[in-house]
Amino acid sequence: MRSIDKFILSVVTGAGILFSSCQKLDIPPTNIITPDIIFSSEAGVDSYLATIYRALPIEDFKYRPDQGFKAGANDWENFFCSGAVTGEMIGPFGGMDIGGGFAYWPYGPTNGSADPQDPYGSIRDVNYMLEELPKHVDALSQERVDQLLGEAHFLRAYFYFALAKRYGGIPIIATVQDPGSPLEELQVSRDKEEDTWDFIGAELDQAYAQMPETSAAGKANRYVALALKSRAMLYAACVAKYGSENFVDGTARVQGYVGIPSAKAENYFNQVWEATKLLEGHYALYQKNPNKEQNYVDLFLDKDSPENIFVKQYSIAASPSTAHSWDATFSPRYMTANALSRAYPTLDFVERFTTLPITNTDGTPRRFTKLEDLMEGLEPRLLATVYFPGATLRGLEFDTQRGIYPHFSGTAAAEVAKQDAQRSYILAGDVNTLYQGKRIIGNTGISTSGDELTRTGFYVRKYIDYNKAINTVDLNRSEQSWIDLRYAEILLNRAEAAFELGETGDALTCINQLRDRAGATPLSNVTMDQIRNERAMELAFENQYYWDLKRWRIADKVLDNAKFKGLMPYYVFDENKYIFLSERETFGRNYNFDKRFYYEPIPGGELGKNPNLYPNNPNY
Amino acid sequence: MMNRILLGLLILTGSACTKIDNYGEPTASFEGRLIDATTGQNFLTTSQGINVRLEQISWSETPAPQDIPSKIDGSFKDSKLFPGKYRITPMGGAFWPVLEPVELDINKGTSHDFELTPYLIIKDFTTELDGTDLTLRFRLDAPIGAGLPQILDVQPYVNTSAIVGGGASIREYSEDLKVTVNKQWINMTDMDKTMEITVPGLLPGRIFYVRVGARLDDSYKSSNYSEIVKITVP
Numbered sequence: 001m002r003s004i005d006k007f008i009l010s011v012v013t014g015a016g017i018l019f020s021s022c023q024k025l026d027i028p029p030t031n032i033i034t035p036d037i038i039f040s041s042e043a044g045v046d047s048y049l050a051t052i053y054r055a056l057p058i059e060d061f062k063y064r065p066d067q068g069f070k071a072g073a074n075d076w077e078n079f080f081c082s083g084a085v086t087g088e089m090i091g092p093f094g095g096m097d098i099g100g101g102f103a104y105w106p107y108g109p110t111n112g113s114a115d116p117q118d119p120y121g122s123i124r125d126v127n128y129m130l131e132e133l134p135k136h137v138d139a140l141s142q143e144r145v146d147q148l149l150g151e152a153h154f155l156r157a158y159f160y161f162a163l164a165k166r167y168g169g170i171p172i173i174a175t176v177q178d179p180g181s182p183l184e185e186l187q188v189s190r191d192k193e194e195d196t197w198d199f200i201g202a203e204l205d206q207a208y209a210q211m212p213e214t215s216a217a218g219k220a221n222r223y224v225a226l227a228l229k230s231r232a233m234l235y236a237a238c239v240a241k242y243g244s245e246n247f248v249d250g251t252a253r254v255q256g257y258v259g260i261p262s263a264k265a266e267n268y269f270n271q272v273w274e275a276t277k278l279l280e281g282h283y284a285l286y287q288k289n290p291n292k293e294q295n296y297v298d299l300f301l302d303k304d305s306p307e308n309i310f311v312k313q314y315s316i317a318a319s320p321s322t323a324h325s326w327d328a329t330f331s332p333r334y335m336t337a338n339a340l341s342r343a344y345p346t347l348d349f350v351e352r353f354t355t356l357p358i359t360n361t362d363g364t365p366r367r368f369t370k371l372e373d374l375m376e377g378l379e380p381r382l383l384a385t386v387y388f389p390g391a392t393l394r395g396l397e398f399d400t401q402r403g404i405y406p407h408f409s410g411t412a413a414a415e416v417a418k419q420d421a422q423r424s425y426i427l428a429g430d431v432n433t434l435y436q437g438k439r440i441i442g443n444t445g446i447s448t449s450g451d452e453l454t455r456t457g458f459y460v461r462k463y464i465d466y467n468k469a470i471n472t473v474d475l476n477r478s479e480q481s482w483i484d485l486r487y488a489e490i491l492l493n494r495a496e497a498a499f500e501l502g503e504t505g506d507a508l509t510c511i512n513q514l515r516d517r518a519g520a521t522p523l524s525n526v527t528m529d530q531i532r533n534e535r536a537m538e539l540a541f542e543n544q545y546y547w548d549l550k551r552w553r554i555a556d557k558v559l560d561n562a563k564f565k566g567l568m569p570y571y572v573f574d575e576n577k578y579i580f581l582s583e584r585e586t587f588g589r590n591y592n593f594d595k596r597f598y599y600e601p602i603p604g605g606e607l608g609k610n611p612n613l614y615p616n617n618p619n620y
Numbered sequence: 621m622m623n624r625i626l627l628g629l630l631i632l633t634g635s636a637c638t639k640i641d642n643y644g645e646p647t648a649s650f651e652g653r654l655i656d657a658t659t660g661q662n663f664l665t666t667s668q669g670i671n672v673r674l675e676q677i678s679w680s681e682t683p684a685p686q687d688i689p690s691k692i693d694g695s696f697k698d699s700k701l702f703p704g705k706y707r708i709t710p711m712g713g714a715f716w717p718v719l720e721p722v723e724l725d726i727n728k729g730t731s732h733d734f735e736l737t738p739y740l741i742i743k744d745f746t747t748e749l750d751g752t753d754l755t756l757r758f759r760l761d762a763p764i765g766a767g768l769p770q771i772l773d774v775q776p777y778v779n780t781s782a783i784v785g786g787g788a789s790i791r792e793y794s795e796d797l798k799v800t801v802n803k804q805w806i807n808m809t810d811m812d813k814t815m816e817i818t819v820p821g822l823l824p825g826r827i828f829y830v831r832v833g834a835r836l837d838d839s840y841k842s843s844n845y846s847e848i849v850k851i852t853v854p
Contacts, residue, residue, distance in 0.1 A: 248839040249717070249839065556841070560841070561795070594840075594841075595839050595840070595841070596839070604684065607682070607684075611680075611681065611682040614682040618839070619711075619839060619840075
């Protein structure tokens with residue numbers, strides 16, 4: 001009773017104080033930071049830029065293509081990656097769960113706004129910077145202001161690129177809108193897709209013209225702008241070329257909000273070629289180690305790689321921690337302190353490099369004395385990209401088995417064609433289940449239940465920090481940088497653009513540079529299929545292939561009720577040998593890409609607020 | 621103490637329920653048939669094979685669309701709609717796009733039929749059961765050949781219920797027997813258009829419902845279907 005009385009008393013008193021305190025005081029606030037403080041010192045500008053860089057839509061380790069960009073201290077489910085719906089990997093997604101996107105609309109905290117989720121908030125931040133900076137020439141110097149303006153143009157282009165590749169034409173807002181303006185002015189219409197890409201190109205040209213030559217890791221310089229331009233213009237070029245052949249009709253297309261006239265393609269391809277040629281000499285493929293396999297592994301871990309153009313860094317020490325979980329979510333528990341893996345490279349991906357020699361000419365499975373013997377003679381880049389059965393991590397072997405055959409006879413094809421019940425193999429759900437004293441599936445093998453062991457026979461190796469001690473490999477404990485732009489991609493962009501422009505010689509030179517570094521045999525001539533395949537091999541698991549499939553407008557063909565395979569190792573007990581069978585991966589997934597997914601729907605919430613965003617993209 | 625809590629809850633409950641939704645209930649309904657313009661019969665489709673898209677233009681100039689999926693017999697019905705004026709477009713199936721949407725006032729019991737021109741018609745569909753092997757023969761025909769989307773593939777659909785079509789079939793008897801075509805209509809000879817598919821090893825003593833479909837490379841990758849035939853395997 002007494003405490004309730006006290007509570008009522010305190011509420012009444014509190015309310016009294018609140019209401020009596022509403023006097024107007026016209027003095028500069030001491031608890032918020034004014035533009036003068038931010039933009040008149042390097043430290044102030046740095047902190048302002050840090051907020052924008054943090055919001056950059058970089059599709060890194062933590063990016064979830066069905067949910068969005070993640071920056072939290074416990075966003076550990078890194079296996080929800082776009083590679084897991086495109087056939088690079090088989091993973092947690094049940095099907096094509098990312099086609100509709102996640103309603104990206106640069107939401108972000110903006111200065112002067114109470115809402116931390118303002119639509120276009122990050123773009124507003126950049127626009128504000130572009131308006132404010134010229135007022136602070138005295139404090140920062142004209143040269144520095146120009147550089148920072150260039151950086152702002154780069155950042156703005158980065159946001160618009162992320163929007164344009166998802167939605168096509170979107171409203172270009174290049175000034176700071178006044179929230180007090182009439183509603184009609186705030187409800188901006190969509191711009192045409194062509195104009196949106198041209199705007200991105202012009203922004204990056206301006207960035208290139210004004211930014212400095214070098215920058216600290218994690219920040220951009222003029223060459224980063226150029227590299228991004230090659231990526232963006234390649235996307236635009238392909239929309240123009242291939243989007244004119246394979247498209248979904250609708251009002252938005254008729255009015256130019258999606259789609260670009262095919263005549264524009266050559267111009268965009270030329271811009272890619274020019275940009276990539278300008279980058280020559282400023283970056284180089286990583287070739288520090290003469291062992292090509294180890295070299296390719298280290299290229300993703302060495303912070304001083306001359307191949308890195310733009311990276312995103314992570315830190316456990318930051319508060320809150322920004323560390324990711326790549327190591328703990330792509331390796332089995334056997335090799336980590338605490339892990340949960342769920343996405344595994346497919347045999348279809350591995351066969352981009354070569355057909356594995358697992359079958360004899362008479363159709364019987366080839367017998368191997370050790371699992372690791374299969375890796376003999378394979379391309380070093382492949383071995384550095386995926387962990388094969390028999391490979392080693394942290395002193396432990398991937399002893400992956402699908403099961404044991406007490407006895408095996410006949411051909412691989414006949415065996416795989418049998419119904420499960422007709423096969424004489426022994427499978428297991430638990431790594432500790434034994435058959436005559438031998439583990440049936442190994443410590444890392446293919447279980448009949450659960451997702452936490454490989455379902456394809458392979459594990460991801462790219463980006464795995466093999467130097468970490470087992471007891472330190474835990475969720476939210478990985479700090480290796482995400483390489484958002486690297487020189488290998490520039491060479492691939494260049495090869496593709498050159499080939500589209502008829503410059504096949506230049507394309508071949510670029511591809512062979514990559515193949516030499518990879519330890520692959522050089523090509524003597526090159527086709528578009530080979531260029532695309534090279535790209536898929538080189539940039540595997542880097543969240544690029546999904547966008548490649550989209551811009552080439554082949555996603556609906558490649559992912560048309562698509563099923564993928566695994567490499568199933570079995571131990572043949574009476575022979576004391578191993579065999580490998582090519583079988584459907586054990587998730588049994590299939591993937592269908594709707595044609596409308598070439599563009600994502602404009603977010604429903606934004607359509608509700610701004611009817612001028614209609615027409616929505618075709619078939620939504 | 622307990623009484624006070626109850627009293628508090630009562631006050632809260634009472635005061636929370638003072639606002640009433642001032643919109644009418646969804647009392648209107650809309651139904652109709654999707655008609656094959658070439659035969660006058662119901663369009664041969666499957667459950668959700670076609671969507672009747674409604675846009676309530678009396679509510680907003682830019683309404684969020686809602687779809688009524690087709691039933692397997694080529695009809696459609698939604699009995700929980702808000703009365704008002706709608707723009708209505710059948711879409712999503714294997715027919716030439718409806719370029720002029722219908723605008724209708726939808727009230728209780730509103731009905732409207734739509735005539736659709738199929739991309740392909742499956743003609744002369746016959747079945748022949750030899751033991752447990754079922755041979756299906758048919759011929760593709762197109763009411764309008766020019767500008768027809770590429771023909772991707774043909775396949776049988778076999779199910780144990782009369783609901784049979786895309787998404788409702790037995791994989792081994794259906795999808796696994798898909799025949800790739802990947803040809804433009806104008807490049808197809810009469811021979812290309814005449815098809816024969818055998819479904820081997822049907823389980824004896826069962827009843828199956830069987831049809832065939834041809835899939836096109838339109839925006840929806842939609843399929844034209846044959847009629848459904850009941851097969852009793854002795």
